[in-house]
Amino acid sequence: MHSRMWTDNPAGRIRPPIVLVHGLGLSSRYMVPLGRRLAAIGHDVLAPDLPGFGRSPIPAGARWPAGPDVLEQAEQLIAWMDACGVDKAVLFGNSIGVQVAVEVAVRFPDRVDRLVLAGPTPDPAYRTPMKQYPRVVMNMPFETPSLNSLFQVEYASAGIPRMAQQLRRTVDDPIEKRLPKVRASALVIRGQYDQTLSQPWAEDFTRLLPDGRLVVVEGAAHNVHYTAAYVTARLIHSFLDGELDGRPAAESNRIVVPGSDYEHDPLAPPQPISTRTHGMLDYATAALCLALPHALACGPRTRKLLTLTAMSASAYSLFTDYELGAVRKIPMTVHLNIDASSGMELLLASATRLRKEPAAGRWAVAALGAFHLFAVAATRLPMGPARLVRVRDREVPALAPAPAARQAAASQADRLDELAR
Known part of the structure:
Protein backbone atom coordinates (compact mmCIF):
# COMPACT_ATOMS: atom_id res chain seq x y z
CA MET A 1 0.00 0.00 0.00
CA PRO A 269 -1.47 29.01 -2.44
CA PRO A 270 -0.94 32.47 -3.96
CA GLN A 271 -4.46 33.88 -4.36
CA PRO A 272 -4.30 37.69 -4.54
CA ILE A 273 -7.93 38.24 -5.62
CA SER A 274 -10.49 38.83 -2.86
CA THR A 275 -14.20 38.15 -3.36
CA ARG A 276 -14.86 41.90 -3.62
CA THR A 277 -12.22 42.28 -6.33
CA HIS A 278 -13.61 39.22 -8.09
CA GLY A 279 -17.04 40.85 -8.13
CA MET A 280 -15.63 44.02 -9.67
CA LEU A 281 -13.89 41.92 -12.32
CA ASP A 282 -17.15 40.08 -13.06
CA TYR A 283 -19.04 43.27 -13.88
CA ALA A 284 -16.08 44.75 -15.77
CA THR A 285 -15.77 41.58 -17.87
CA ALA A 286 -19.51 41.64 -18.67
CA ALA A 287 -19.20 45.25 -19.85
CA LEU A 288 -16.14 44.34 -21.93
CA CYS A 289 -18.03 41.49 -23.62
CA LEU A 290 -20.71 43.97 -24.70
CA ALA A 291 -18.15 46.51 -25.94
CA LEU A 292 -15.85 44.18 -27.89
CA PRO A 293 -18.21 43.47 -30.83
CA HIS A 294 -18.35 47.22 -31.52
CA ALA A 295 -14.60 47.75 -31.10
CA LEU A 296 -13.46 44.75 -33.15
CA ALA A 297 -14.47 43.29 -36.48
CA CYS A 298 -16.29 40.33 -34.93
CA GLY A 299 -18.29 37.82 -36.91
CA PRO A 300 -21.97 37.08 -36.11
CA ARG A 301 -21.20 33.97 -34.04
CA THR A 302 -18.58 35.83 -32.03
CA ARG A 303 -20.97 38.72 -31.32
CA LYS A 304 -23.68 36.31 -30.22
CA LEU A 305 -21.31 34.38 -27.95
CA LEU A 306 -19.95 37.55 -26.32
CA THR A 307 -23.44 38.96 -25.77
CA LEU A 308 -24.68 35.74 -24.15
CA THR A 309 -21.57 35.61 -21.97
CA ALA A 310 -22.13 39.19 -20.79
CA MET A 311 -25.80 38.57 -19.97
CA SER A 312 -25.19 35.31 -18.09
CA ALA A 313 -22.20 36.71 -16.17
CA SER A 314 -24.21 39.73 -15.04
CA ALA A 315 -27.17 37.56 -14.02
CA TYR A 316 -25.35 35.07 -11.79
CA SER A 317 -23.08 37.80 -10.39
CA LEU A 318 -26.16 39.64 -9.11
CA PHE A 319 -27.25 36.48 -7.29
CA THR A 320 -23.82 35.58 -5.84
CA ASP A 321 -23.24 35.71 -2.10
CA TYR A 322 -20.39 38.24 -2.13
CA GLU A 323 -19.98 41.94 -1.46
CA LEU A 324 -21.25 43.10 -4.87
CA GLY A 325 -24.15 40.67 -5.12
CA ALA A 326 -27.66 42.12 -5.01
CA VAL A 327 -29.67 39.03 -3.99
CA ARG A 328 -26.88 36.83 -2.55
CA LYS A 329 -28.34 33.36 -3.03
CA ILE A 330 -25.53 31.58 -4.93
CA PRO A 331 -22.53 30.41 -2.82
CA MET A 332 -19.14 31.63 -3.98
CA THR A 333 -17.97 28.09 -4.75
CA VAL A 334 -20.88 27.66 -7.19
CA HIS A 335 -20.00 31.01 -8.79
CA LEU A 336 -16.39 29.94 -9.32
CA ASN A 337 -17.46 26.64 -10.88
CA ILE A 338 -19.71 28.55 -13.29
CA ASP A 339 -16.78 30.86 -14.11
CA ALA A 340 -14.53 27.85 -14.74
CA SER A 341 -17.11 26.26 -17.07
CA SER A 342 -17.56 29.58 -18.89
CA GLY A 343 -13.80 29.95 -19.31
CA MET A 344 -13.45 26.47 -20.78
CA GLU A 345 -16.42 27.07 -23.09
CA LEU A 346 -14.87 30.29 -24.42
CA LEU A 347 -11.52 28.60 -25.06
CA LEU A 348 -13.14 25.66 -26.85
CA ALA A 349 -15.38 27.94 -28.89
CA SER A 350 -12.41 30.01 -30.07
CA ALA A 351 -10.78 26.81 -31.35
CA THR A 352 -13.86 25.16 -32.88
CA ARG A 353 -17.10 27.04 -33.59
CA LEU A 354 -15.37 30.36 -34.34
CA ARG A 355 -12.62 29.06 -36.62
CA LYS A 356 -14.11 30.77 -39.68
CA GLU A 357 -14.73 34.05 -37.84
CA PRO A 358 -12.32 37.04 -38.01
CA ALA A 359 -9.10 36.43 -36.09
CA ALA A 360 -9.42 39.51 -33.83
CA GLY A 361 -12.71 38.29 -32.36
CA ARG A 362 -11.45 34.74 -31.91
CA TRP A 363 -8.35 35.91 -30.03
CA ALA A 364 -10.50 38.16 -27.84
CA VAL A 365 -12.75 35.21 -26.94
CA ALA A 366 -9.73 33.01 -26.15
CA ALA A 367 -8.21 35.76 -23.96
CA LEU A 368 -11.48 36.14 -22.05
CA GLY A 369 -11.63 32.40 -21.48
CA ALA A 370 -8.07 32.30 -20.17
CA PHE A 371 -8.81 35.29 -17.91
CA HIS A 372 -11.85 33.50 -16.44
CA LEU A 373 -9.71 30.49 -15.53
CA PHE A 374 -6.98 32.71 -14.05
CA ALA A 375 -9.50 34.61 -11.91
CA VAL A 376 -10.97 31.33 -10.62
CA ALA A 377 -7.55 30.00 -9.59
CA ALA A 378 -6.45 33.31 -8.02
CA THR A 379 -9.58 34.02 -5.93
CA ARG A 380 -9.52 33.42 -2.17
CA LEU A 381 -12.55 31.52 -0.92
CA PRO A 382 -13.86 32.62 2.48
CA MET A 383 -14.37 29.52 4.64
CA GLY A 384 -15.64 29.22 8.19
CA PRO A 385 -16.18 29.86 10.95
CA ALA A 386 -16.75 26.44 12.52
CA ARG A 387 -19.76 26.42 14.85
CA LEU A 388 -20.66 23.92 17.53
CA VAL A 389 -24.21 22.67 16.88
CA ARG A 390 -26.61 21.46 19.52
CA VAL A 391 -27.80 17.92 18.88
CA ARG A 392 -31.56 17.80 19.31
CA ASP A 393 -33.11 14.92 21.20
CA ARG A 394 -35.40 13.07 18.81
CA GLU A 395 -36.00 9.50 17.75
CA VAL A 396 -33.97 8.23 14.81
CA PRO A 397 -36.33 6.58 12.26
CA ALA A 398 -33.80 3.84 11.48
CA LEU A 399 -33.75 2.84 15.15
CA ALA A 400 -37.51 2.58 15.71
CA PRO A 401 -38.71 0.47 18.69
CA ALA A 402 -39.18 -3.25 18.26
CA PRO A 403 -42.73 -4.48 17.38
CA ALA A 404 -43.43 -5.58 20.97
CA ALA A 405 -42.34 -2.21 22.30
CA ARG A 406 -44.50 -0.42 19.71
CA GLN A 407 -47.53 -2.55 20.66
CA ALA A 408 -47.01 -1.81 24.37
CA ALA A 409 -46.70 1.90 23.65
CA ALA A 410 -49.89 1.83 21.56
CA SER A 411 -51.80 0.03 24.35
CA GLN A 412 -50.63 2.60 26.86
CA ALA A 413 -51.75 5.42 24.53
CA ASP A 414 -55.18 3.79 24.20
CA ARG A 415 -55.53 3.61 28.00
CA LEU A 416 -54.58 7.27 28.32
CA ASP A 417 -57.17 8.19 25.68
CA GLU A 418 -59.84 6.29 27.67
CA LEU A 419 -58.93 8.13 30.87
CA ALA A 420 -59.05 11.44 29.02
CA ARG A 421 -62.54 10.68 27.66
Whole structure:
Protein backbone atom coordinates (compact mmCIF):
# COMPACT_ATOMS: atom_id res chain seq x y z
CA MET A 1 0.00 0.00 0.00
CA HIS A 2 1.18 3.46 -0.91
CA SER A 3 0.84 6.21 1.71
CA ARG A 4 1.80 9.83 2.30
CA MET A 5 3.33 11.12 5.51
CA TRP A 6 3.82 14.58 7.01
CA THR A 7 5.77 15.24 10.21
CA ASP A 8 8.09 17.80 11.77
CA ASN A 9 9.61 15.16 14.12
CA PRO A 10 9.81 17.09 17.41
CA ALA A 11 11.75 15.38 20.17
CA GLY A 12 9.82 13.41 22.76
CA ARG A 13 6.45 13.36 21.01
CA ILE A 14 4.02 10.87 22.54
CA ARG A 15 0.80 11.93 20.80
CA PRO A 16 -0.76 9.24 18.53
CA PRO A 17 -0.49 9.96 14.80
CA ILE A 18 -3.47 11.03 12.72
CA VAL A 19 -4.46 8.63 9.93
CA LEU A 20 -6.51 10.12 7.08
CA VAL A 21 -8.92 7.68 5.38
CA HIS A 22 -10.19 8.64 1.92
CA GLY A 23 -13.66 8.25 0.42
CA LEU A 24 -15.35 6.63 -2.59
CA GLY A 25 -13.02 5.98 -5.54
CA LEU A 26 -10.42 8.43 -4.20
CA SER A 27 -6.96 8.30 -2.63
CA SER A 28 -4.69 10.28 -0.34
CA ARG A 29 -4.18 12.97 -3.02
CA TYR A 30 -7.09 15.08 -1.80
CA MET A 31 -5.85 14.76 1.78
CA VAL A 32 -2.63 16.67 1.02
CA PRO A 33 -3.86 20.18 2.04
CA LEU A 34 -5.13 18.91 5.40
CA GLY A 35 -2.10 16.70 6.06
CA ARG A 36 0.36 19.53 5.45
CA ARG A 37 -1.52 21.91 7.75
CA LEU A 38 -1.87 19.36 10.55
CA ALA A 39 1.87 18.68 10.40
CA ALA A 40 2.56 22.43 10.50
CA ILE A 41 0.84 22.68 13.89
CA GLY A 42 2.66 19.70 15.39
CA HIS A 43 0.97 16.43 14.39
CA ASP A 44 2.32 13.31 12.73
CA VAL A 45 0.00 12.52 9.82
CA LEU A 46 -0.28 9.46 7.57
CA ALA A 47 -2.64 9.03 4.62
CA PRO A 48 -2.81 5.61 2.93
CA ASP A 49 -4.16 4.74 -0.49
CA LEU A 50 -6.39 1.76 0.31
CA PRO A 51 -5.78 -1.23 -2.02
CA GLY A 52 -6.96 -0.62 -5.57
CA PHE A 53 -7.00 3.18 -5.27
CA GLY A 54 -4.40 5.84 -5.96
CA ARG A 55 -0.96 4.24 -6.16
CA SER A 56 -1.88 1.06 -4.27
CA PRO A 57 -2.49 -1.95 -6.52
CA ILE A 58 -5.61 -4.09 -6.39
CA PRO A 59 -5.12 -6.97 -3.92
CA ALA A 60 -3.86 -10.21 -5.41
CA GLY A 61 -6.71 -12.52 -6.34
CA ALA A 62 -9.32 -9.75 -6.44
CA ARG A 63 -11.43 -9.76 -9.59
CA TRP A 64 -11.65 -6.43 -11.38
CA PRO A 65 -13.88 -4.44 -11.23
CA ALA A 66 -15.14 -5.78 -7.88
CA GLY A 67 -15.01 -2.87 -5.44
CA PRO A 68 -14.42 -3.41 -1.70
CA ASP A 69 -17.02 -3.22 1.02
CA VAL A 70 -16.63 -1.49 4.40
CA LEU A 71 -15.43 -4.60 6.24
CA GLU A 72 -12.72 -5.32 3.65
CA GLN A 73 -11.36 -1.78 3.80
CA ALA A 74 -11.39 -1.80 7.62
CA GLU A 75 -9.32 -4.99 7.63
CA GLN A 76 -6.95 -3.51 5.03
CA LEU A 77 -6.49 -0.39 7.14
CA ILE A 78 -5.68 -2.42 10.28
CA ALA A 79 -3.22 -4.58 8.31
CA TRP A 80 -1.50 -1.43 7.03
CA MET A 81 -1.32 0.03 10.57
CA ASP A 82 0.28 -3.24 11.74
CA ALA A 83 2.83 -3.10 8.93
CA CYS A 84 3.67 0.53 9.74
CA GLY A 85 3.98 -0.13 13.46
CA VAL A 86 1.07 2.15 14.36
CA ASP A 87 -0.40 0.69 17.55
CA LYS A 88 -2.94 3.46 18.13
CA ALA A 89 -4.07 6.40 16.00
CA VAL A 90 -6.54 9.20 15.62
CA LEU A 91 -8.68 8.20 12.64
CA PHE A 92 -9.99 10.89 10.30
CA GLY A 93 -12.50 9.67 7.73
CA ASN A 94 -14.31 11.44 4.92
CA SER A 95 -17.50 10.08 3.33
CA ILE A 96 -17.08 6.30 2.98
CA GLY A 97 -13.87 6.72 4.97
CA VAL A 98 -16.16 7.51 7.92
CA GLN A 99 -17.78 4.08 7.58
CA VAL A 100 -14.34 2.45 7.54
CA ALA A 101 -13.14 4.44 10.57
CA VAL A 102 -16.28 3.56 12.57
CA GLU A 103 -15.91 -0.14 11.65
CA VAL A 104 -12.32 -0.09 12.93
CA ALA A 105 -13.34 1.75 16.11
CA VAL A 106 -16.00 -0.87 16.89
CA ARG A 107 -14.00 -3.98 16.02
CA PHE A 108 -10.60 -2.77 17.27
CA PRO A 109 -11.34 -0.19 19.99
CA ASP A 110 -7.84 -0.36 21.46
CA ARG A 111 -6.35 0.83 18.16
CA VAL A 112 -8.33 4.10 18.04
CA ASP A 113 -7.53 7.11 20.20
CA ARG A 114 -10.17 9.51 18.84
CA LEU A 115 -12.35 9.81 15.75
CA VAL A 116 -12.88 12.75 13.39
CA LEU A 117 -15.75 12.02 11.00
CA ALA A 118 -16.25 14.48 8.13
CA GLY A 119 -19.33 14.12 5.93
CA PRO A 120 -20.57 10.74 7.28
CA THR A 121 -22.35 8.42 4.88
CA PRO A 122 -24.75 6.86 4.19
CA ASP A 123 -27.82 8.93 5.06
CA PRO A 124 -30.80 6.55 5.57
CA ALA A 125 -32.81 8.62 3.07
CA TYR A 126 -30.41 7.74 0.20
CA ARG A 127 -29.44 4.11 0.72
CA THR A 128 -29.59 2.90 -2.85
CA PRO A 129 -27.02 3.59 -5.57
CA MET A 130 -29.66 5.38 -7.66
CA LYS A 131 -30.35 7.77 -4.78
CA GLN A 132 -26.82 8.14 -3.43
CA TYR A 133 -24.95 8.86 -6.66
CA PRO A 134 -27.09 11.91 -7.57
CA ARG A 135 -26.24 13.33 -4.13
CA VAL A 136 -22.55 12.88 -4.93
CA VAL A 137 -23.01 14.77 -8.22
CA MET A 138 -25.01 17.50 -6.48
CA ASN A 139 -22.02 18.20 -4.23
CA MET A 140 -19.74 19.10 -7.13
CA PRO A 141 -20.97 22.68 -7.74
CA PHE A 142 -20.38 23.45 -4.06
CA GLU A 143 -16.78 22.21 -4.07
CA THR A 144 -13.81 24.32 -5.13
CA PRO A 145 -13.05 23.93 -8.88
CA SER A 146 -9.57 22.49 -8.24
CA LEU A 147 -11.12 19.60 -6.28
CA ASN A 148 -13.56 18.78 -9.07
CA SER A 149 -10.63 18.56 -11.49
CA LEU A 150 -8.81 16.26 -9.06
CA PHE A 151 -11.90 14.04 -8.80
CA GLN A 152 -11.89 13.42 -12.55
CA VAL A 153 -8.29 12.21 -12.35
CA GLU A 154 -9.03 10.00 -9.34
CA TYR A 155 -12.16 8.42 -10.82
CA ALA A 156 -10.37 7.71 -14.09
CA SER A 157 -7.48 6.13 -12.15
CA ALA A 158 -9.74 3.87 -10.05
CA GLY A 159 -12.04 3.09 -12.97
CA ILE A 160 -15.72 3.98 -13.10
CA PRO A 161 -16.88 0.29 -13.03
CA ARG A 162 -14.89 -0.37 -9.85
CA MET A 163 -16.12 2.82 -8.23
CA ALA A 164 -19.72 1.88 -9.07
CA GLN A 165 -19.19 -1.55 -7.50
CA GLN A 166 -17.78 0.04 -4.36
CA LEU A 167 -20.77 2.38 -4.15
CA ARG A 168 -23.16 -0.56 -4.56
CA ARG A 169 -21.45 -2.55 -1.78
CA THR A 170 -21.14 0.31 0.73
CA VAL A 171 -24.30 2.37 0.27
CA ASP A 172 -26.59 -0.01 2.20
CA ASP A 173 -24.55 0.07 5.41
CA PRO A 174 -26.56 0.28 8.68
CA ILE A 175 -23.89 2.38 10.38
CA GLU A 176 -26.37 3.60 12.99
CA LYS A 177 -26.32 0.12 14.56
CA ARG A 178 -22.58 0.41 15.22
CA LEU A 179 -22.44 4.02 16.43
CA PRO A 180 -23.63 3.28 20.02
CA LYS A 181 -20.75 0.75 20.31
CA VAL A 182 -18.03 3.35 19.59
CA ARG A 183 -15.95 3.89 22.72
CA ALA A 184 -13.68 6.65 21.39
CA SER A 185 -14.54 10.34 21.59
CA ALA A 186 -15.73 11.56 18.20
CA LEU A 187 -15.96 14.87 16.36
CA VAL A 188 -18.48 15.01 13.51
CA ILE A 189 -17.86 17.72 10.90
CA ARG A 190 -20.42 18.86 8.33
CA GLY A 191 -19.92 21.43 5.60
CA GLN A 192 -22.73 23.98 5.38
CA TYR A 193 -23.57 23.04 1.76
CA ASP A 194 -23.08 19.26 2.06
CA GLN A 195 -25.67 17.65 -0.23
CA THR A 196 -24.87 14.09 0.88
CA LEU A 197 -25.11 14.64 4.63
CA SER A 198 -28.30 16.44 5.67
CA GLN A 199 -28.35 18.46 8.87
CA PRO A 200 -31.02 16.25 10.55
CA TRP A 201 -29.02 13.09 9.79
CA ALA A 202 -25.80 14.76 11.02
CA GLU A 203 -27.53 15.48 14.32
CA ASP A 204 -29.00 11.96 14.57
CA PHE A 205 -25.60 10.48 13.70
CA THR A 206 -23.90 12.50 16.44
CA ARG A 207 -26.59 11.74 19.02
CA LEU A 208 -26.05 7.99 18.55
CA LEU A 209 -22.38 8.32 19.47
CA PRO A 210 -21.77 7.85 23.22
CA ASP A 211 -19.27 10.74 23.20
CA GLY A 212 -19.85 12.87 20.10
CA ARG A 213 -20.09 16.52 19.19
CA LEU A 214 -21.13 18.15 15.93
CA VAL A 215 -19.50 21.13 14.22
CA VAL A 216 -20.66 22.84 11.01
CA VAL A 217 -18.15 24.75 8.85
CA GLU A 218 -19.74 27.62 6.97
CA GLY A 219 -19.02 27.97 3.25
CA ALA A 220 -17.77 24.39 2.88
CA ALA A 221 -19.44 21.30 1.40
CA HIS A 222 -18.95 17.53 1.59
CA ASN A 223 -15.14 17.60 1.32
CA VAL A 224 -14.64 20.20 4.02
CA HIS A 225 -11.09 18.98 4.75
CA TYR A 226 -9.99 20.10 1.26
CA THR A 227 -12.02 23.25 0.67
CA ALA A 228 -11.53 24.51 4.23
CA ALA A 229 -8.25 22.76 5.07
CA TYR A 230 -6.95 25.49 7.38
CA VAL A 231 -10.19 25.67 9.42
CA THR A 232 -10.45 21.86 9.58
CA ALA A 233 -6.86 21.48 10.77
CA ARG A 234 -7.37 24.04 13.56
CA LEU A 235 -10.65 22.32 14.46
CA ILE A 236 -9.02 18.88 14.73
CA HIS A 237 -6.19 20.36 16.79
CA SER A 238 -8.67 21.93 19.22
CA PHE A 239 -10.57 18.66 19.51
CA LEU A 240 -7.43 16.61 20.22
CA ASP A 241 -6.34 19.14 22.83
CA GLY A 242 -9.66 18.66 24.63
CA GLU A 243 -10.94 22.17 23.96
CA LEU A 244 -14.30 20.83 22.70
CA ASP A 245 -14.83 18.34 25.53
CA GLY A 246 -17.76 18.90 27.87
CA ARG A 247 -19.35 21.75 25.92
CA PRO A 248 -22.79 22.48 27.41
CA ALA A 249 -25.87 22.60 25.21
CA ALA A 250 -26.18 26.33 25.90
CA GLU A 251 -23.12 26.87 23.73
CA SER A 252 -25.02 25.83 20.61
CA ASN A 253 -23.98 27.87 17.55
CA ARG A 254 -20.84 29.01 19.35
CA ILE A 255 -17.83 29.67 17.12
CA VAL A 256 -15.12 27.22 18.15
CA VAL A 257 -12.72 28.01 15.27
CA PRO A 258 -12.80 31.35 13.42
CA GLY A 259 -12.93 31.62 9.65
CA SER A 260 -9.89 31.11 7.45
CA ASP A 261 -7.36 33.90 7.63
CA TYR A 262 -5.36 34.03 4.41
CA GLU A 263 -2.56 36.05 5.99
CA HIS A 264 -2.05 33.53 8.80
CA ASP A 265 -2.07 30.39 6.64
CA PRO A 266 1.54 30.01 5.42
CA LEU A 267 0.58 27.03 3.26
CA ALA A 268 -2.15 28.82 1.32
CA PRO A 269 -1.47 29.01 -2.44
CA PRO A 270 -0.94 32.47 -3.96
CA GLN A 271 -4.46 33.88 -4.36
CA PRO A 272 -4.30 37.69 -4.54
CA ILE A 273 -7.93 38.24 -5.62
CA SER A 274 -10.49 38.83 -2.86
CA THR A 275 -14.20 38.15 -3.36
CA ARG A 276 -14.86 41.90 -3.62
CA THR A 277 -12.22 42.28 -6.33
CA HIS A 278 -13.61 39.22 -8.09
CA GLY A 279 -17.04 40.85 -8.13
CA MET A 280 -15.63 44.02 -9.67
CA LEU A 281 -13.89 41.92 -12.32
CA ASP A 282 -17.15 40.08 -13.06
CA TYR A 283 -19.04 43.27 -13.88
CA ALA A 284 -16.08 44.75 -15.77
CA THR A 285 -15.77 41.58 -17.87
CA ALA A 286 -19.51 41.64 -18.67
CA ALA A 287 -19.20 45.25 -19.85
CA LEU A 288 -16.14 44.34 -21.93
CA CYS A 289 -18.03 41.49 -23.62
CA LEU A 290 -20.71 43.97 -24.70
CA ALA A 291 -18.15 46.51 -25.94
CA LEU A 292 -15.85 44.18 -27.89
CA PRO A 293 -18.21 43.47 -30.83
CA HIS A 294 -18.35 47.22 -31.52
CA ALA A 295 -14.60 47.75 -31.10
CA LEU A 296 -13.46 44.75 -33.15
CA ALA A 297 -14.47 43.29 -36.48
CA CYS A 298 -16.29 40.33 -34.93
CA GLY A 299 -18.29 37.82 -36.91
CA PRO A 300 -21.97 37.08 -36.11
CA ARG A 301 -21.20 33.97 -34.04
CA THR A 302 -18.58 35.83 -32.03
CA ARG A 303 -20.97 38.72 -31.32
CA LYS A 304 -23.68 36.31 -30.22
CA LEU A 305 -21.31 34.38 -27.95
CA LEU A 306 -19.95 37.55 -26.32
CA THR A 307 -23.44 38.96 -25.77
CA LEU A 308 -24.68 35.74 -24.15
CA THR A 309 -21.57 35.61 -21.97
CA ALA A 310 -22.13 39.19 -20.79
CA MET A 311 -25.80 38.57 -19.97
CA SER A 312 -25.19 35.31 -18.09
CA ALA A 313 -22.20 36.71 -16.17
CA SER A 314 -24.21 39.73 -15.04
CA ALA A 315 -27.17 37.56 -14.02
CA TYR A 316 -25.35 35.07 -11.79
CA SER A 317 -23.08 37.80 -10.39
CA LEU A 318 -26.16 39.64 -9.11
CA PHE A 319 -27.25 36.48 -7.29
CA THR A 320 -23.82 35.58 -5.84
CA ASP A 321 -23.24 35.71 -2.10
CA TYR A 322 -20.39 38.24 -2.13
CA GLU A 323 -19.98 41.94 -1.46
CA LEU A 324 -21.25 43.10 -4.87
CA GLY A 325 -24.15 40.67 -5.12
CA ALA A 326 -27.66 42.12 -5.01
CA VAL A 327 -29.67 39.03 -3.99
CA ARG A 328 -26.88 36.83 -2.55
CA LYS A 329 -28.34 33.36 -3.03
CA ILE A 330 -25.53 31.58 -4.93
CA PRO A 331 -22.53 30.41 -2.82
CA MET A 332 -19.14 31.63 -3.98
CA THR A 333 -17.97 28.09 -4.75
CA VAL A 334 -20.88 27.66 -7.19
CA HIS A 335 -20.00 31.01 -8.79
CA LEU A 336 -16.39 29.94 -9.32
CA ASN A 337 -17.46 26.64 -10.88
CA ILE A 338 -19.71 28.55 -13.29
CA ASP A 339 -16.78 30.86 -14.11
CA ALA A 340 -14.53 27.85 -14.74
CA SER A 341 -17.11 26.26 -17.07
CA SER A 342 -17.56 29.58 -18.89
CA GLY A 343 -13.80 29.95 -19.31
CA MET A 344 -13.45 26.47 -20.78
CA GLU A 345 -16.42 27.07 -23.09
CA LEU A 346 -14.87 30.29 -24.42
CA LEU A 347 -11.52 28.60 -25.06
CA LEU A 348 -13.14 25.66 -26.85
CA ALA A 349 -15.38 27.94 -28.89
CA SER A 350 -12.41 30.01 -30.07
CA ALA A 351 -10.78 26.81 -31.35
CA THR A 352 -13.86 25.16 -32.88
CA ARG A 353 -17.10 27.04 -33.59
CA LEU A 354 -15.37 30.36 -34.34
CA ARG A 355 -12.62 29.06 -36.62
CA LYS A 356 -14.11 30.77 -39.68
CA GLU A 357 -14.73 34.05 -37.84
CA PRO A 358 -12.32 37.04 -38.01
CA ALA A 359 -9.10 36.43 -36.09
CA ALA A 360 -9.42 39.51 -33.83
CA GLY A 361 -12.71 38.29 -32.36
CA ARG A 362 -11.45 34.74 -31.91
CA TRP A 363 -8.35 35.91 -30.03
CA ALA A 364 -10.50 38.16 -27.84
CA VAL A 365 -12.75 35.21 -26.94
CA ALA A 366 -9.73 33.01 -26.15
CA ALA A 367 -8.21 35.76 -23.96
CA LEU A 368 -11.48 36.14 -22.05
CA GLY A 369 -11.63 32.40 -21.48
CA ALA A 370 -8.07 32.30 -20.17
CA PHE A 371 -8.81 35.29 -17.91
CA HIS A 372 -11.85 33.50 -16.44
CA LEU A 373 -9.71 30.49 -15.53
CA PHE A 374 -6.98 32.71 -14.05
CA ALA A 375 -9.50 34.61 -11.91
CA VAL A 376 -10.97 31.33 -10.62
CA ALA A 377 -7.55 30.00 -9.59
CA ALA A 378 -6.45 33.31 -8.02
CA THR A 379 -9.58 34.02 -5.93
CA ARG A 380 -9.52 33.42 -2.17
CA LEU A 381 -12.55 31.52 -0.92
CA PRO A 382 -13.86 32.62 2.48
CA MET A 383 -14.37 29.52 4.64
CA GLY A 384 -15.64 29.22 8.19
CA PRO A 385 -16.18 29.86 10.95
CA ALA A 386 -16.75 26.44 12.52
CA ARG A 387 -19.76 26.42 14.85
CA LEU A 388 -20.66 23.92 17.53
CA VAL A 389 -24.21 22.67 16.88
CA ARG A 390 -26.61 21.46 19.52
CA VAL A 391 -27.80 17.92 18.88
CA ARG A 392 -31.56 17.80 19.31
CA ASP A 393 -33.11 14.92 21.20
CA ARG A 394 -35.40 13.07 18.81
CA GLU A 395 -36.00 9.50 17.75
CA VAL A 396 -33.97 8.23 14.81
CA PRO A 397 -36.33 6.58 12.26
CA ALA A 398 -33.80 3.84 11.48
CA LEU A 399 -33.75 2.84 15.15
CA ALA A 400 -37.51 2.58 15.71
CA PRO A 401 -38.71 0.47 18.69
CA ALA A 402 -39.18 -3.25 18.26
CA PRO A 403 -42.73 -4.48 17.38
CA ALA A 404 -43.43 -5.58 20.97
CA ALA A 405 -42.34 -2.21 22.30
CA ARG A 406 -44.50 -0.42 19.71
CA GLN A 407 -47.53 -2.55 20.66
CA ALA A 408 -47.01 -1.81 24.37
CA ALA A 409 -46.70 1.90 23.65
CA ALA A 410 -49.89 1.83 21.56
CA SER A 411 -51.80 0.03 24.35
CA GLN A 412 -50.63 2.60 26.86
CA ALA A 413 -51.75 5.42 24.53
CA ASP A 414 -55.18 3.79 24.20
CA ARG A 415 -55.53 3.61 28.00
CA LEU A 416 -54.58 7.27 28.32
CA ASP A 417 -57.17 8.19 25.68
CA GLU A 418 -59.84 6.29 27.67
CA LEU A 419 -58.93 8.13 30.87
CA ALA A 420 -59.05 11.44 29.02
CA ARG A 421 -62.54 10.68 27.66
